[in-house]
Amino acid sequence: MNAVLITGGTGKTGGALTGLLRERGVPVRVASRTPAAGDPDAVRFDWADPATHAAALRGTDRVYLVPPVSTLDPLPLVEPFLAAADRLGVRRVVLLASALVFPGSDGALELAERVRARPGGVVLRASGFMQNFLAPHPMGERILRHGEIRTASGTGRVGWIDARDIAAAAAAVLTAPEDAPHGRTDGRSGERTDDRSDHLLTGPAALSYRDAAEILTRHTGRTVRVVPVEPGELAATYRAAGLPDVFAASLAAVDANLRAGRDDLVSTAVLDLTGRPPRTFAEFLRDHTAR
Ligand SMILES: NC(=O)c1ccc[n+]([C@@H]2O[C@H](COP(=O)([O-])OP(=O)(O)OC[C@H]3O[C@@H](n4cnc5c(N)ncnc54)[C@H](OP(=O)(O)O)[C@@H]3O)[C@@H](O)[C@H]2O)c1
Incomplete structure (x- = not known):
C-alpha cells in the first residue's frame, strides 16, 4: 500500500x-x-x-x-x-x-x-481551532499570563473546532x-x-469569546475576562508575539468579520464524515486541564 x-x-x-x-x-x-x-x-x-x-x-x-x-x-x-x-x-x-x-x-x-x-x-x-485558547498560540499565551482575551469581535460567534x-x-x-x-x-x-x-x-456550537471565557472560567476556576480592543491594537499584540506585520494585520482584521456575524457557522460535516460528533469546547478543556 x-x-x-x-x-x-x-x-x-x-x-x-x-x-x-x-x-x-x-x-x-x-x-x-x-x-x-x-x-x-x-x-x-x-x-x-x-x-x-x-x-x-x-x-x-x-x-x-x-x-x-x-x-x-x-x-x-x-x-x-x-x-x-x-x-x-x-x-x-x-x-x-x-x-x-x-x-x-x-x-x-x-x-x-x-x-x-x-x-x-x-x-x-x-473554523477557528479550540487549540488557539492554549499556549503557544498568542491568544493562549495571553490567557495563561494575564487571564484575558483581547478581541475586536464584539459578540460575534465562531464554530470553534x-x-x-x-x-x-x-x-x-x-x-x-x-x-x-x-x-x-x-x-x-x-x-x-x-x-x-x-x-x-466546525465544532458543535458557535461561541463568542465571551461565551468561551465563561466556560474557561468555570472549568479552570480562574477568571478569564474579555477585553474589547480595536483591530489596530490587536494587530500590535500579534506583532509583539512574533507574527509578520502583514499577517498580524490580516489576523486582526478577521475580528471585523466575526463582529459582523460572517463566521457564525456550524456544520454537520465532522459527524457526516467520521460518524462521531465533534468535541464540545467543555470536552476540549477537560482534555487539556493541565495546560
Ligand atoms: N488556528 C486556527 O484557528 C486555524 C483555523 C483554520 C485553519 N488554520 C490553518 O491551519 C494550518 C496550521 O495547521 P496546524 O495547526 O495543524 O499546524 P501547526 O500546529 O501550526 O504546525 C505547523 C506544522 O507545519 C510545519 N511547518 C512549519 N513551517 C514549515 C515549512 N516552512 N515547511 C514545512 N513544514 C513546515 C511544522 O513543523 P516544523 O516547524 O518542524 O517544520 C508543523 O508540523 C495553517 O495553515 C492555518 O492557516 C488554522
Missing part, C-alpha cells in the same frame, strides 16, 4: 492525523523541517526548499496538505509541490484551508480553488474508497451522505 504524505506532520492536525492513520494500519510519511530522529516515517520537508518535495512525495499516493503557515499567499511555494505530486502519481490531495476569511488572502483562496478542481482534490475549510476532529475528518477522506473519494458511505442505507469536494468543518 502506498503511504499518505502528511505535511505539517508534527503540528496540531498533522500529528493527530498521523496517530489515526497508524491506528488503521495506513503507512504514513511524517513531513516537517525537523524530522524526529527516532521516527522511521519522518521525512525532512521544507516548503521553501523545493528540492525536498519530490523526495517526500516518492512512494505516496495521497497527501494531507497543510500550506505554509503565517503567509497570506501560499501559492508560489505550493505550486511546484502540486506539480511534483502530479508527476509522481498522487491521486488525492486533501487541503487544510480556513473557513475564516483573511483579508488579503486571495492566494489562499486560489489554492483552494485549484485543489478543488483536481480529480481527487478535497478542501477542508476549518478541536484540531483532533479536523484530523478525524481528514483521516476519513484520505481513507475513503477510490470511488467515494469525498465522503463517508452511510453504513445503513449505502447512500453517500456527502459527495462534495469541499467541507466546512
Whole structure:
C-alpha cells in the first residue's frame, strides 16, 4: 500500500492525523523541517526548499496538505509541490484551508480553488481551532499570563473546532474508497451522505469569546475576562508575539468579520464524515486541564 504524505506532520492536525492513520494500519510519511530522529516515517520537508518535495512525495499516493503557515499567499511555494505530486502519481490531495476569511488572502483562496478542481482534490475549510485558547498560540499565551482575551469581535460567534476532529475528518477522506473519494458511505442505507469536494468543518456550537471565557472560567476556576480592543491594537499584540506585520494585520482584521456575524457557522460535516460528533469546547478543556 502506498503511504499518505502528511505535511505539517508534527503540528496540531498533522500529528493527530498521523496517530489515526497508524491506528488503521495506513503507512504514513511524517513531513516537517525537523524530522524526529527516532521516527522511521519522518521525512525532512521544507516548503521553501523545493528540492525536498519530490523526495517526500516518492512512494505516496495521497497527501494531507497543510500550506505554509503565517503567509497570506501560499501559492508560489505550493505550486511546484502540486506539480511534483502530479508527476509522481498522487491521486488525492486533501487541503487544510480556513473557513475564516483573511483579508488579503486571495492566494489562499486560489489554492483552494485549484485543489478543488483536481480529480481527487478535497478542501477542508476549518473554523477557528479550540487549540488557539492554549499556549503557544498568542491568544493562549495571553490567557495563561494575564487571564484575558483581547478581541475586536464584539459578540460575534465562531464554530470553534478541536484540531483532533479536523484530523478525524481528514483521516476519513484520505481513507475513503477510490470511488467515494469525498465522503463517508452511510453504513445503513449505502447512500453517500456527502459527495462534495469541499467541507466546512466546525465544532458543535458557535461561541463568542465571551461565551468561551465563561466556560474557561468555570472549568479552570480562574477568571478569564474579555477585553474589547480595536483591530489596530490587536494587530500590535500579534506583532509583539512574533507574527509578520502583514499577517498580524490580516489576523486582526478577521475580528471585523466575526463582529459582523460572517463566521457564525456550524456544520454537520465532522459527524457526516467520521460518524462521531465533534468535541464540545467543555470536552476540549477537560482534555487539556493541565495546560
Ligand atoms: N488556528 C486556527 O484557528 C486555524 C483555523 C483554520 C485553519 N488554520 C490553518 O491551519 C494550518 C496550521 O495547521 P496546524 O495547526 O495543524 O499546524 P501547526 O500546529 O501550526 O504546525 C505547523 C506544522 O507545519 C510545519 N511547518 C512549519 N513551517 C514549515 C515549512 N516552512 N515547511 C514545512 N513544514 C513546515 C511544522 O513543523 P516544523 O516547524 O518542524 O517544520 C508543523 O508540523 C495553517 O495553515 C492555518 O492557516 C488554522
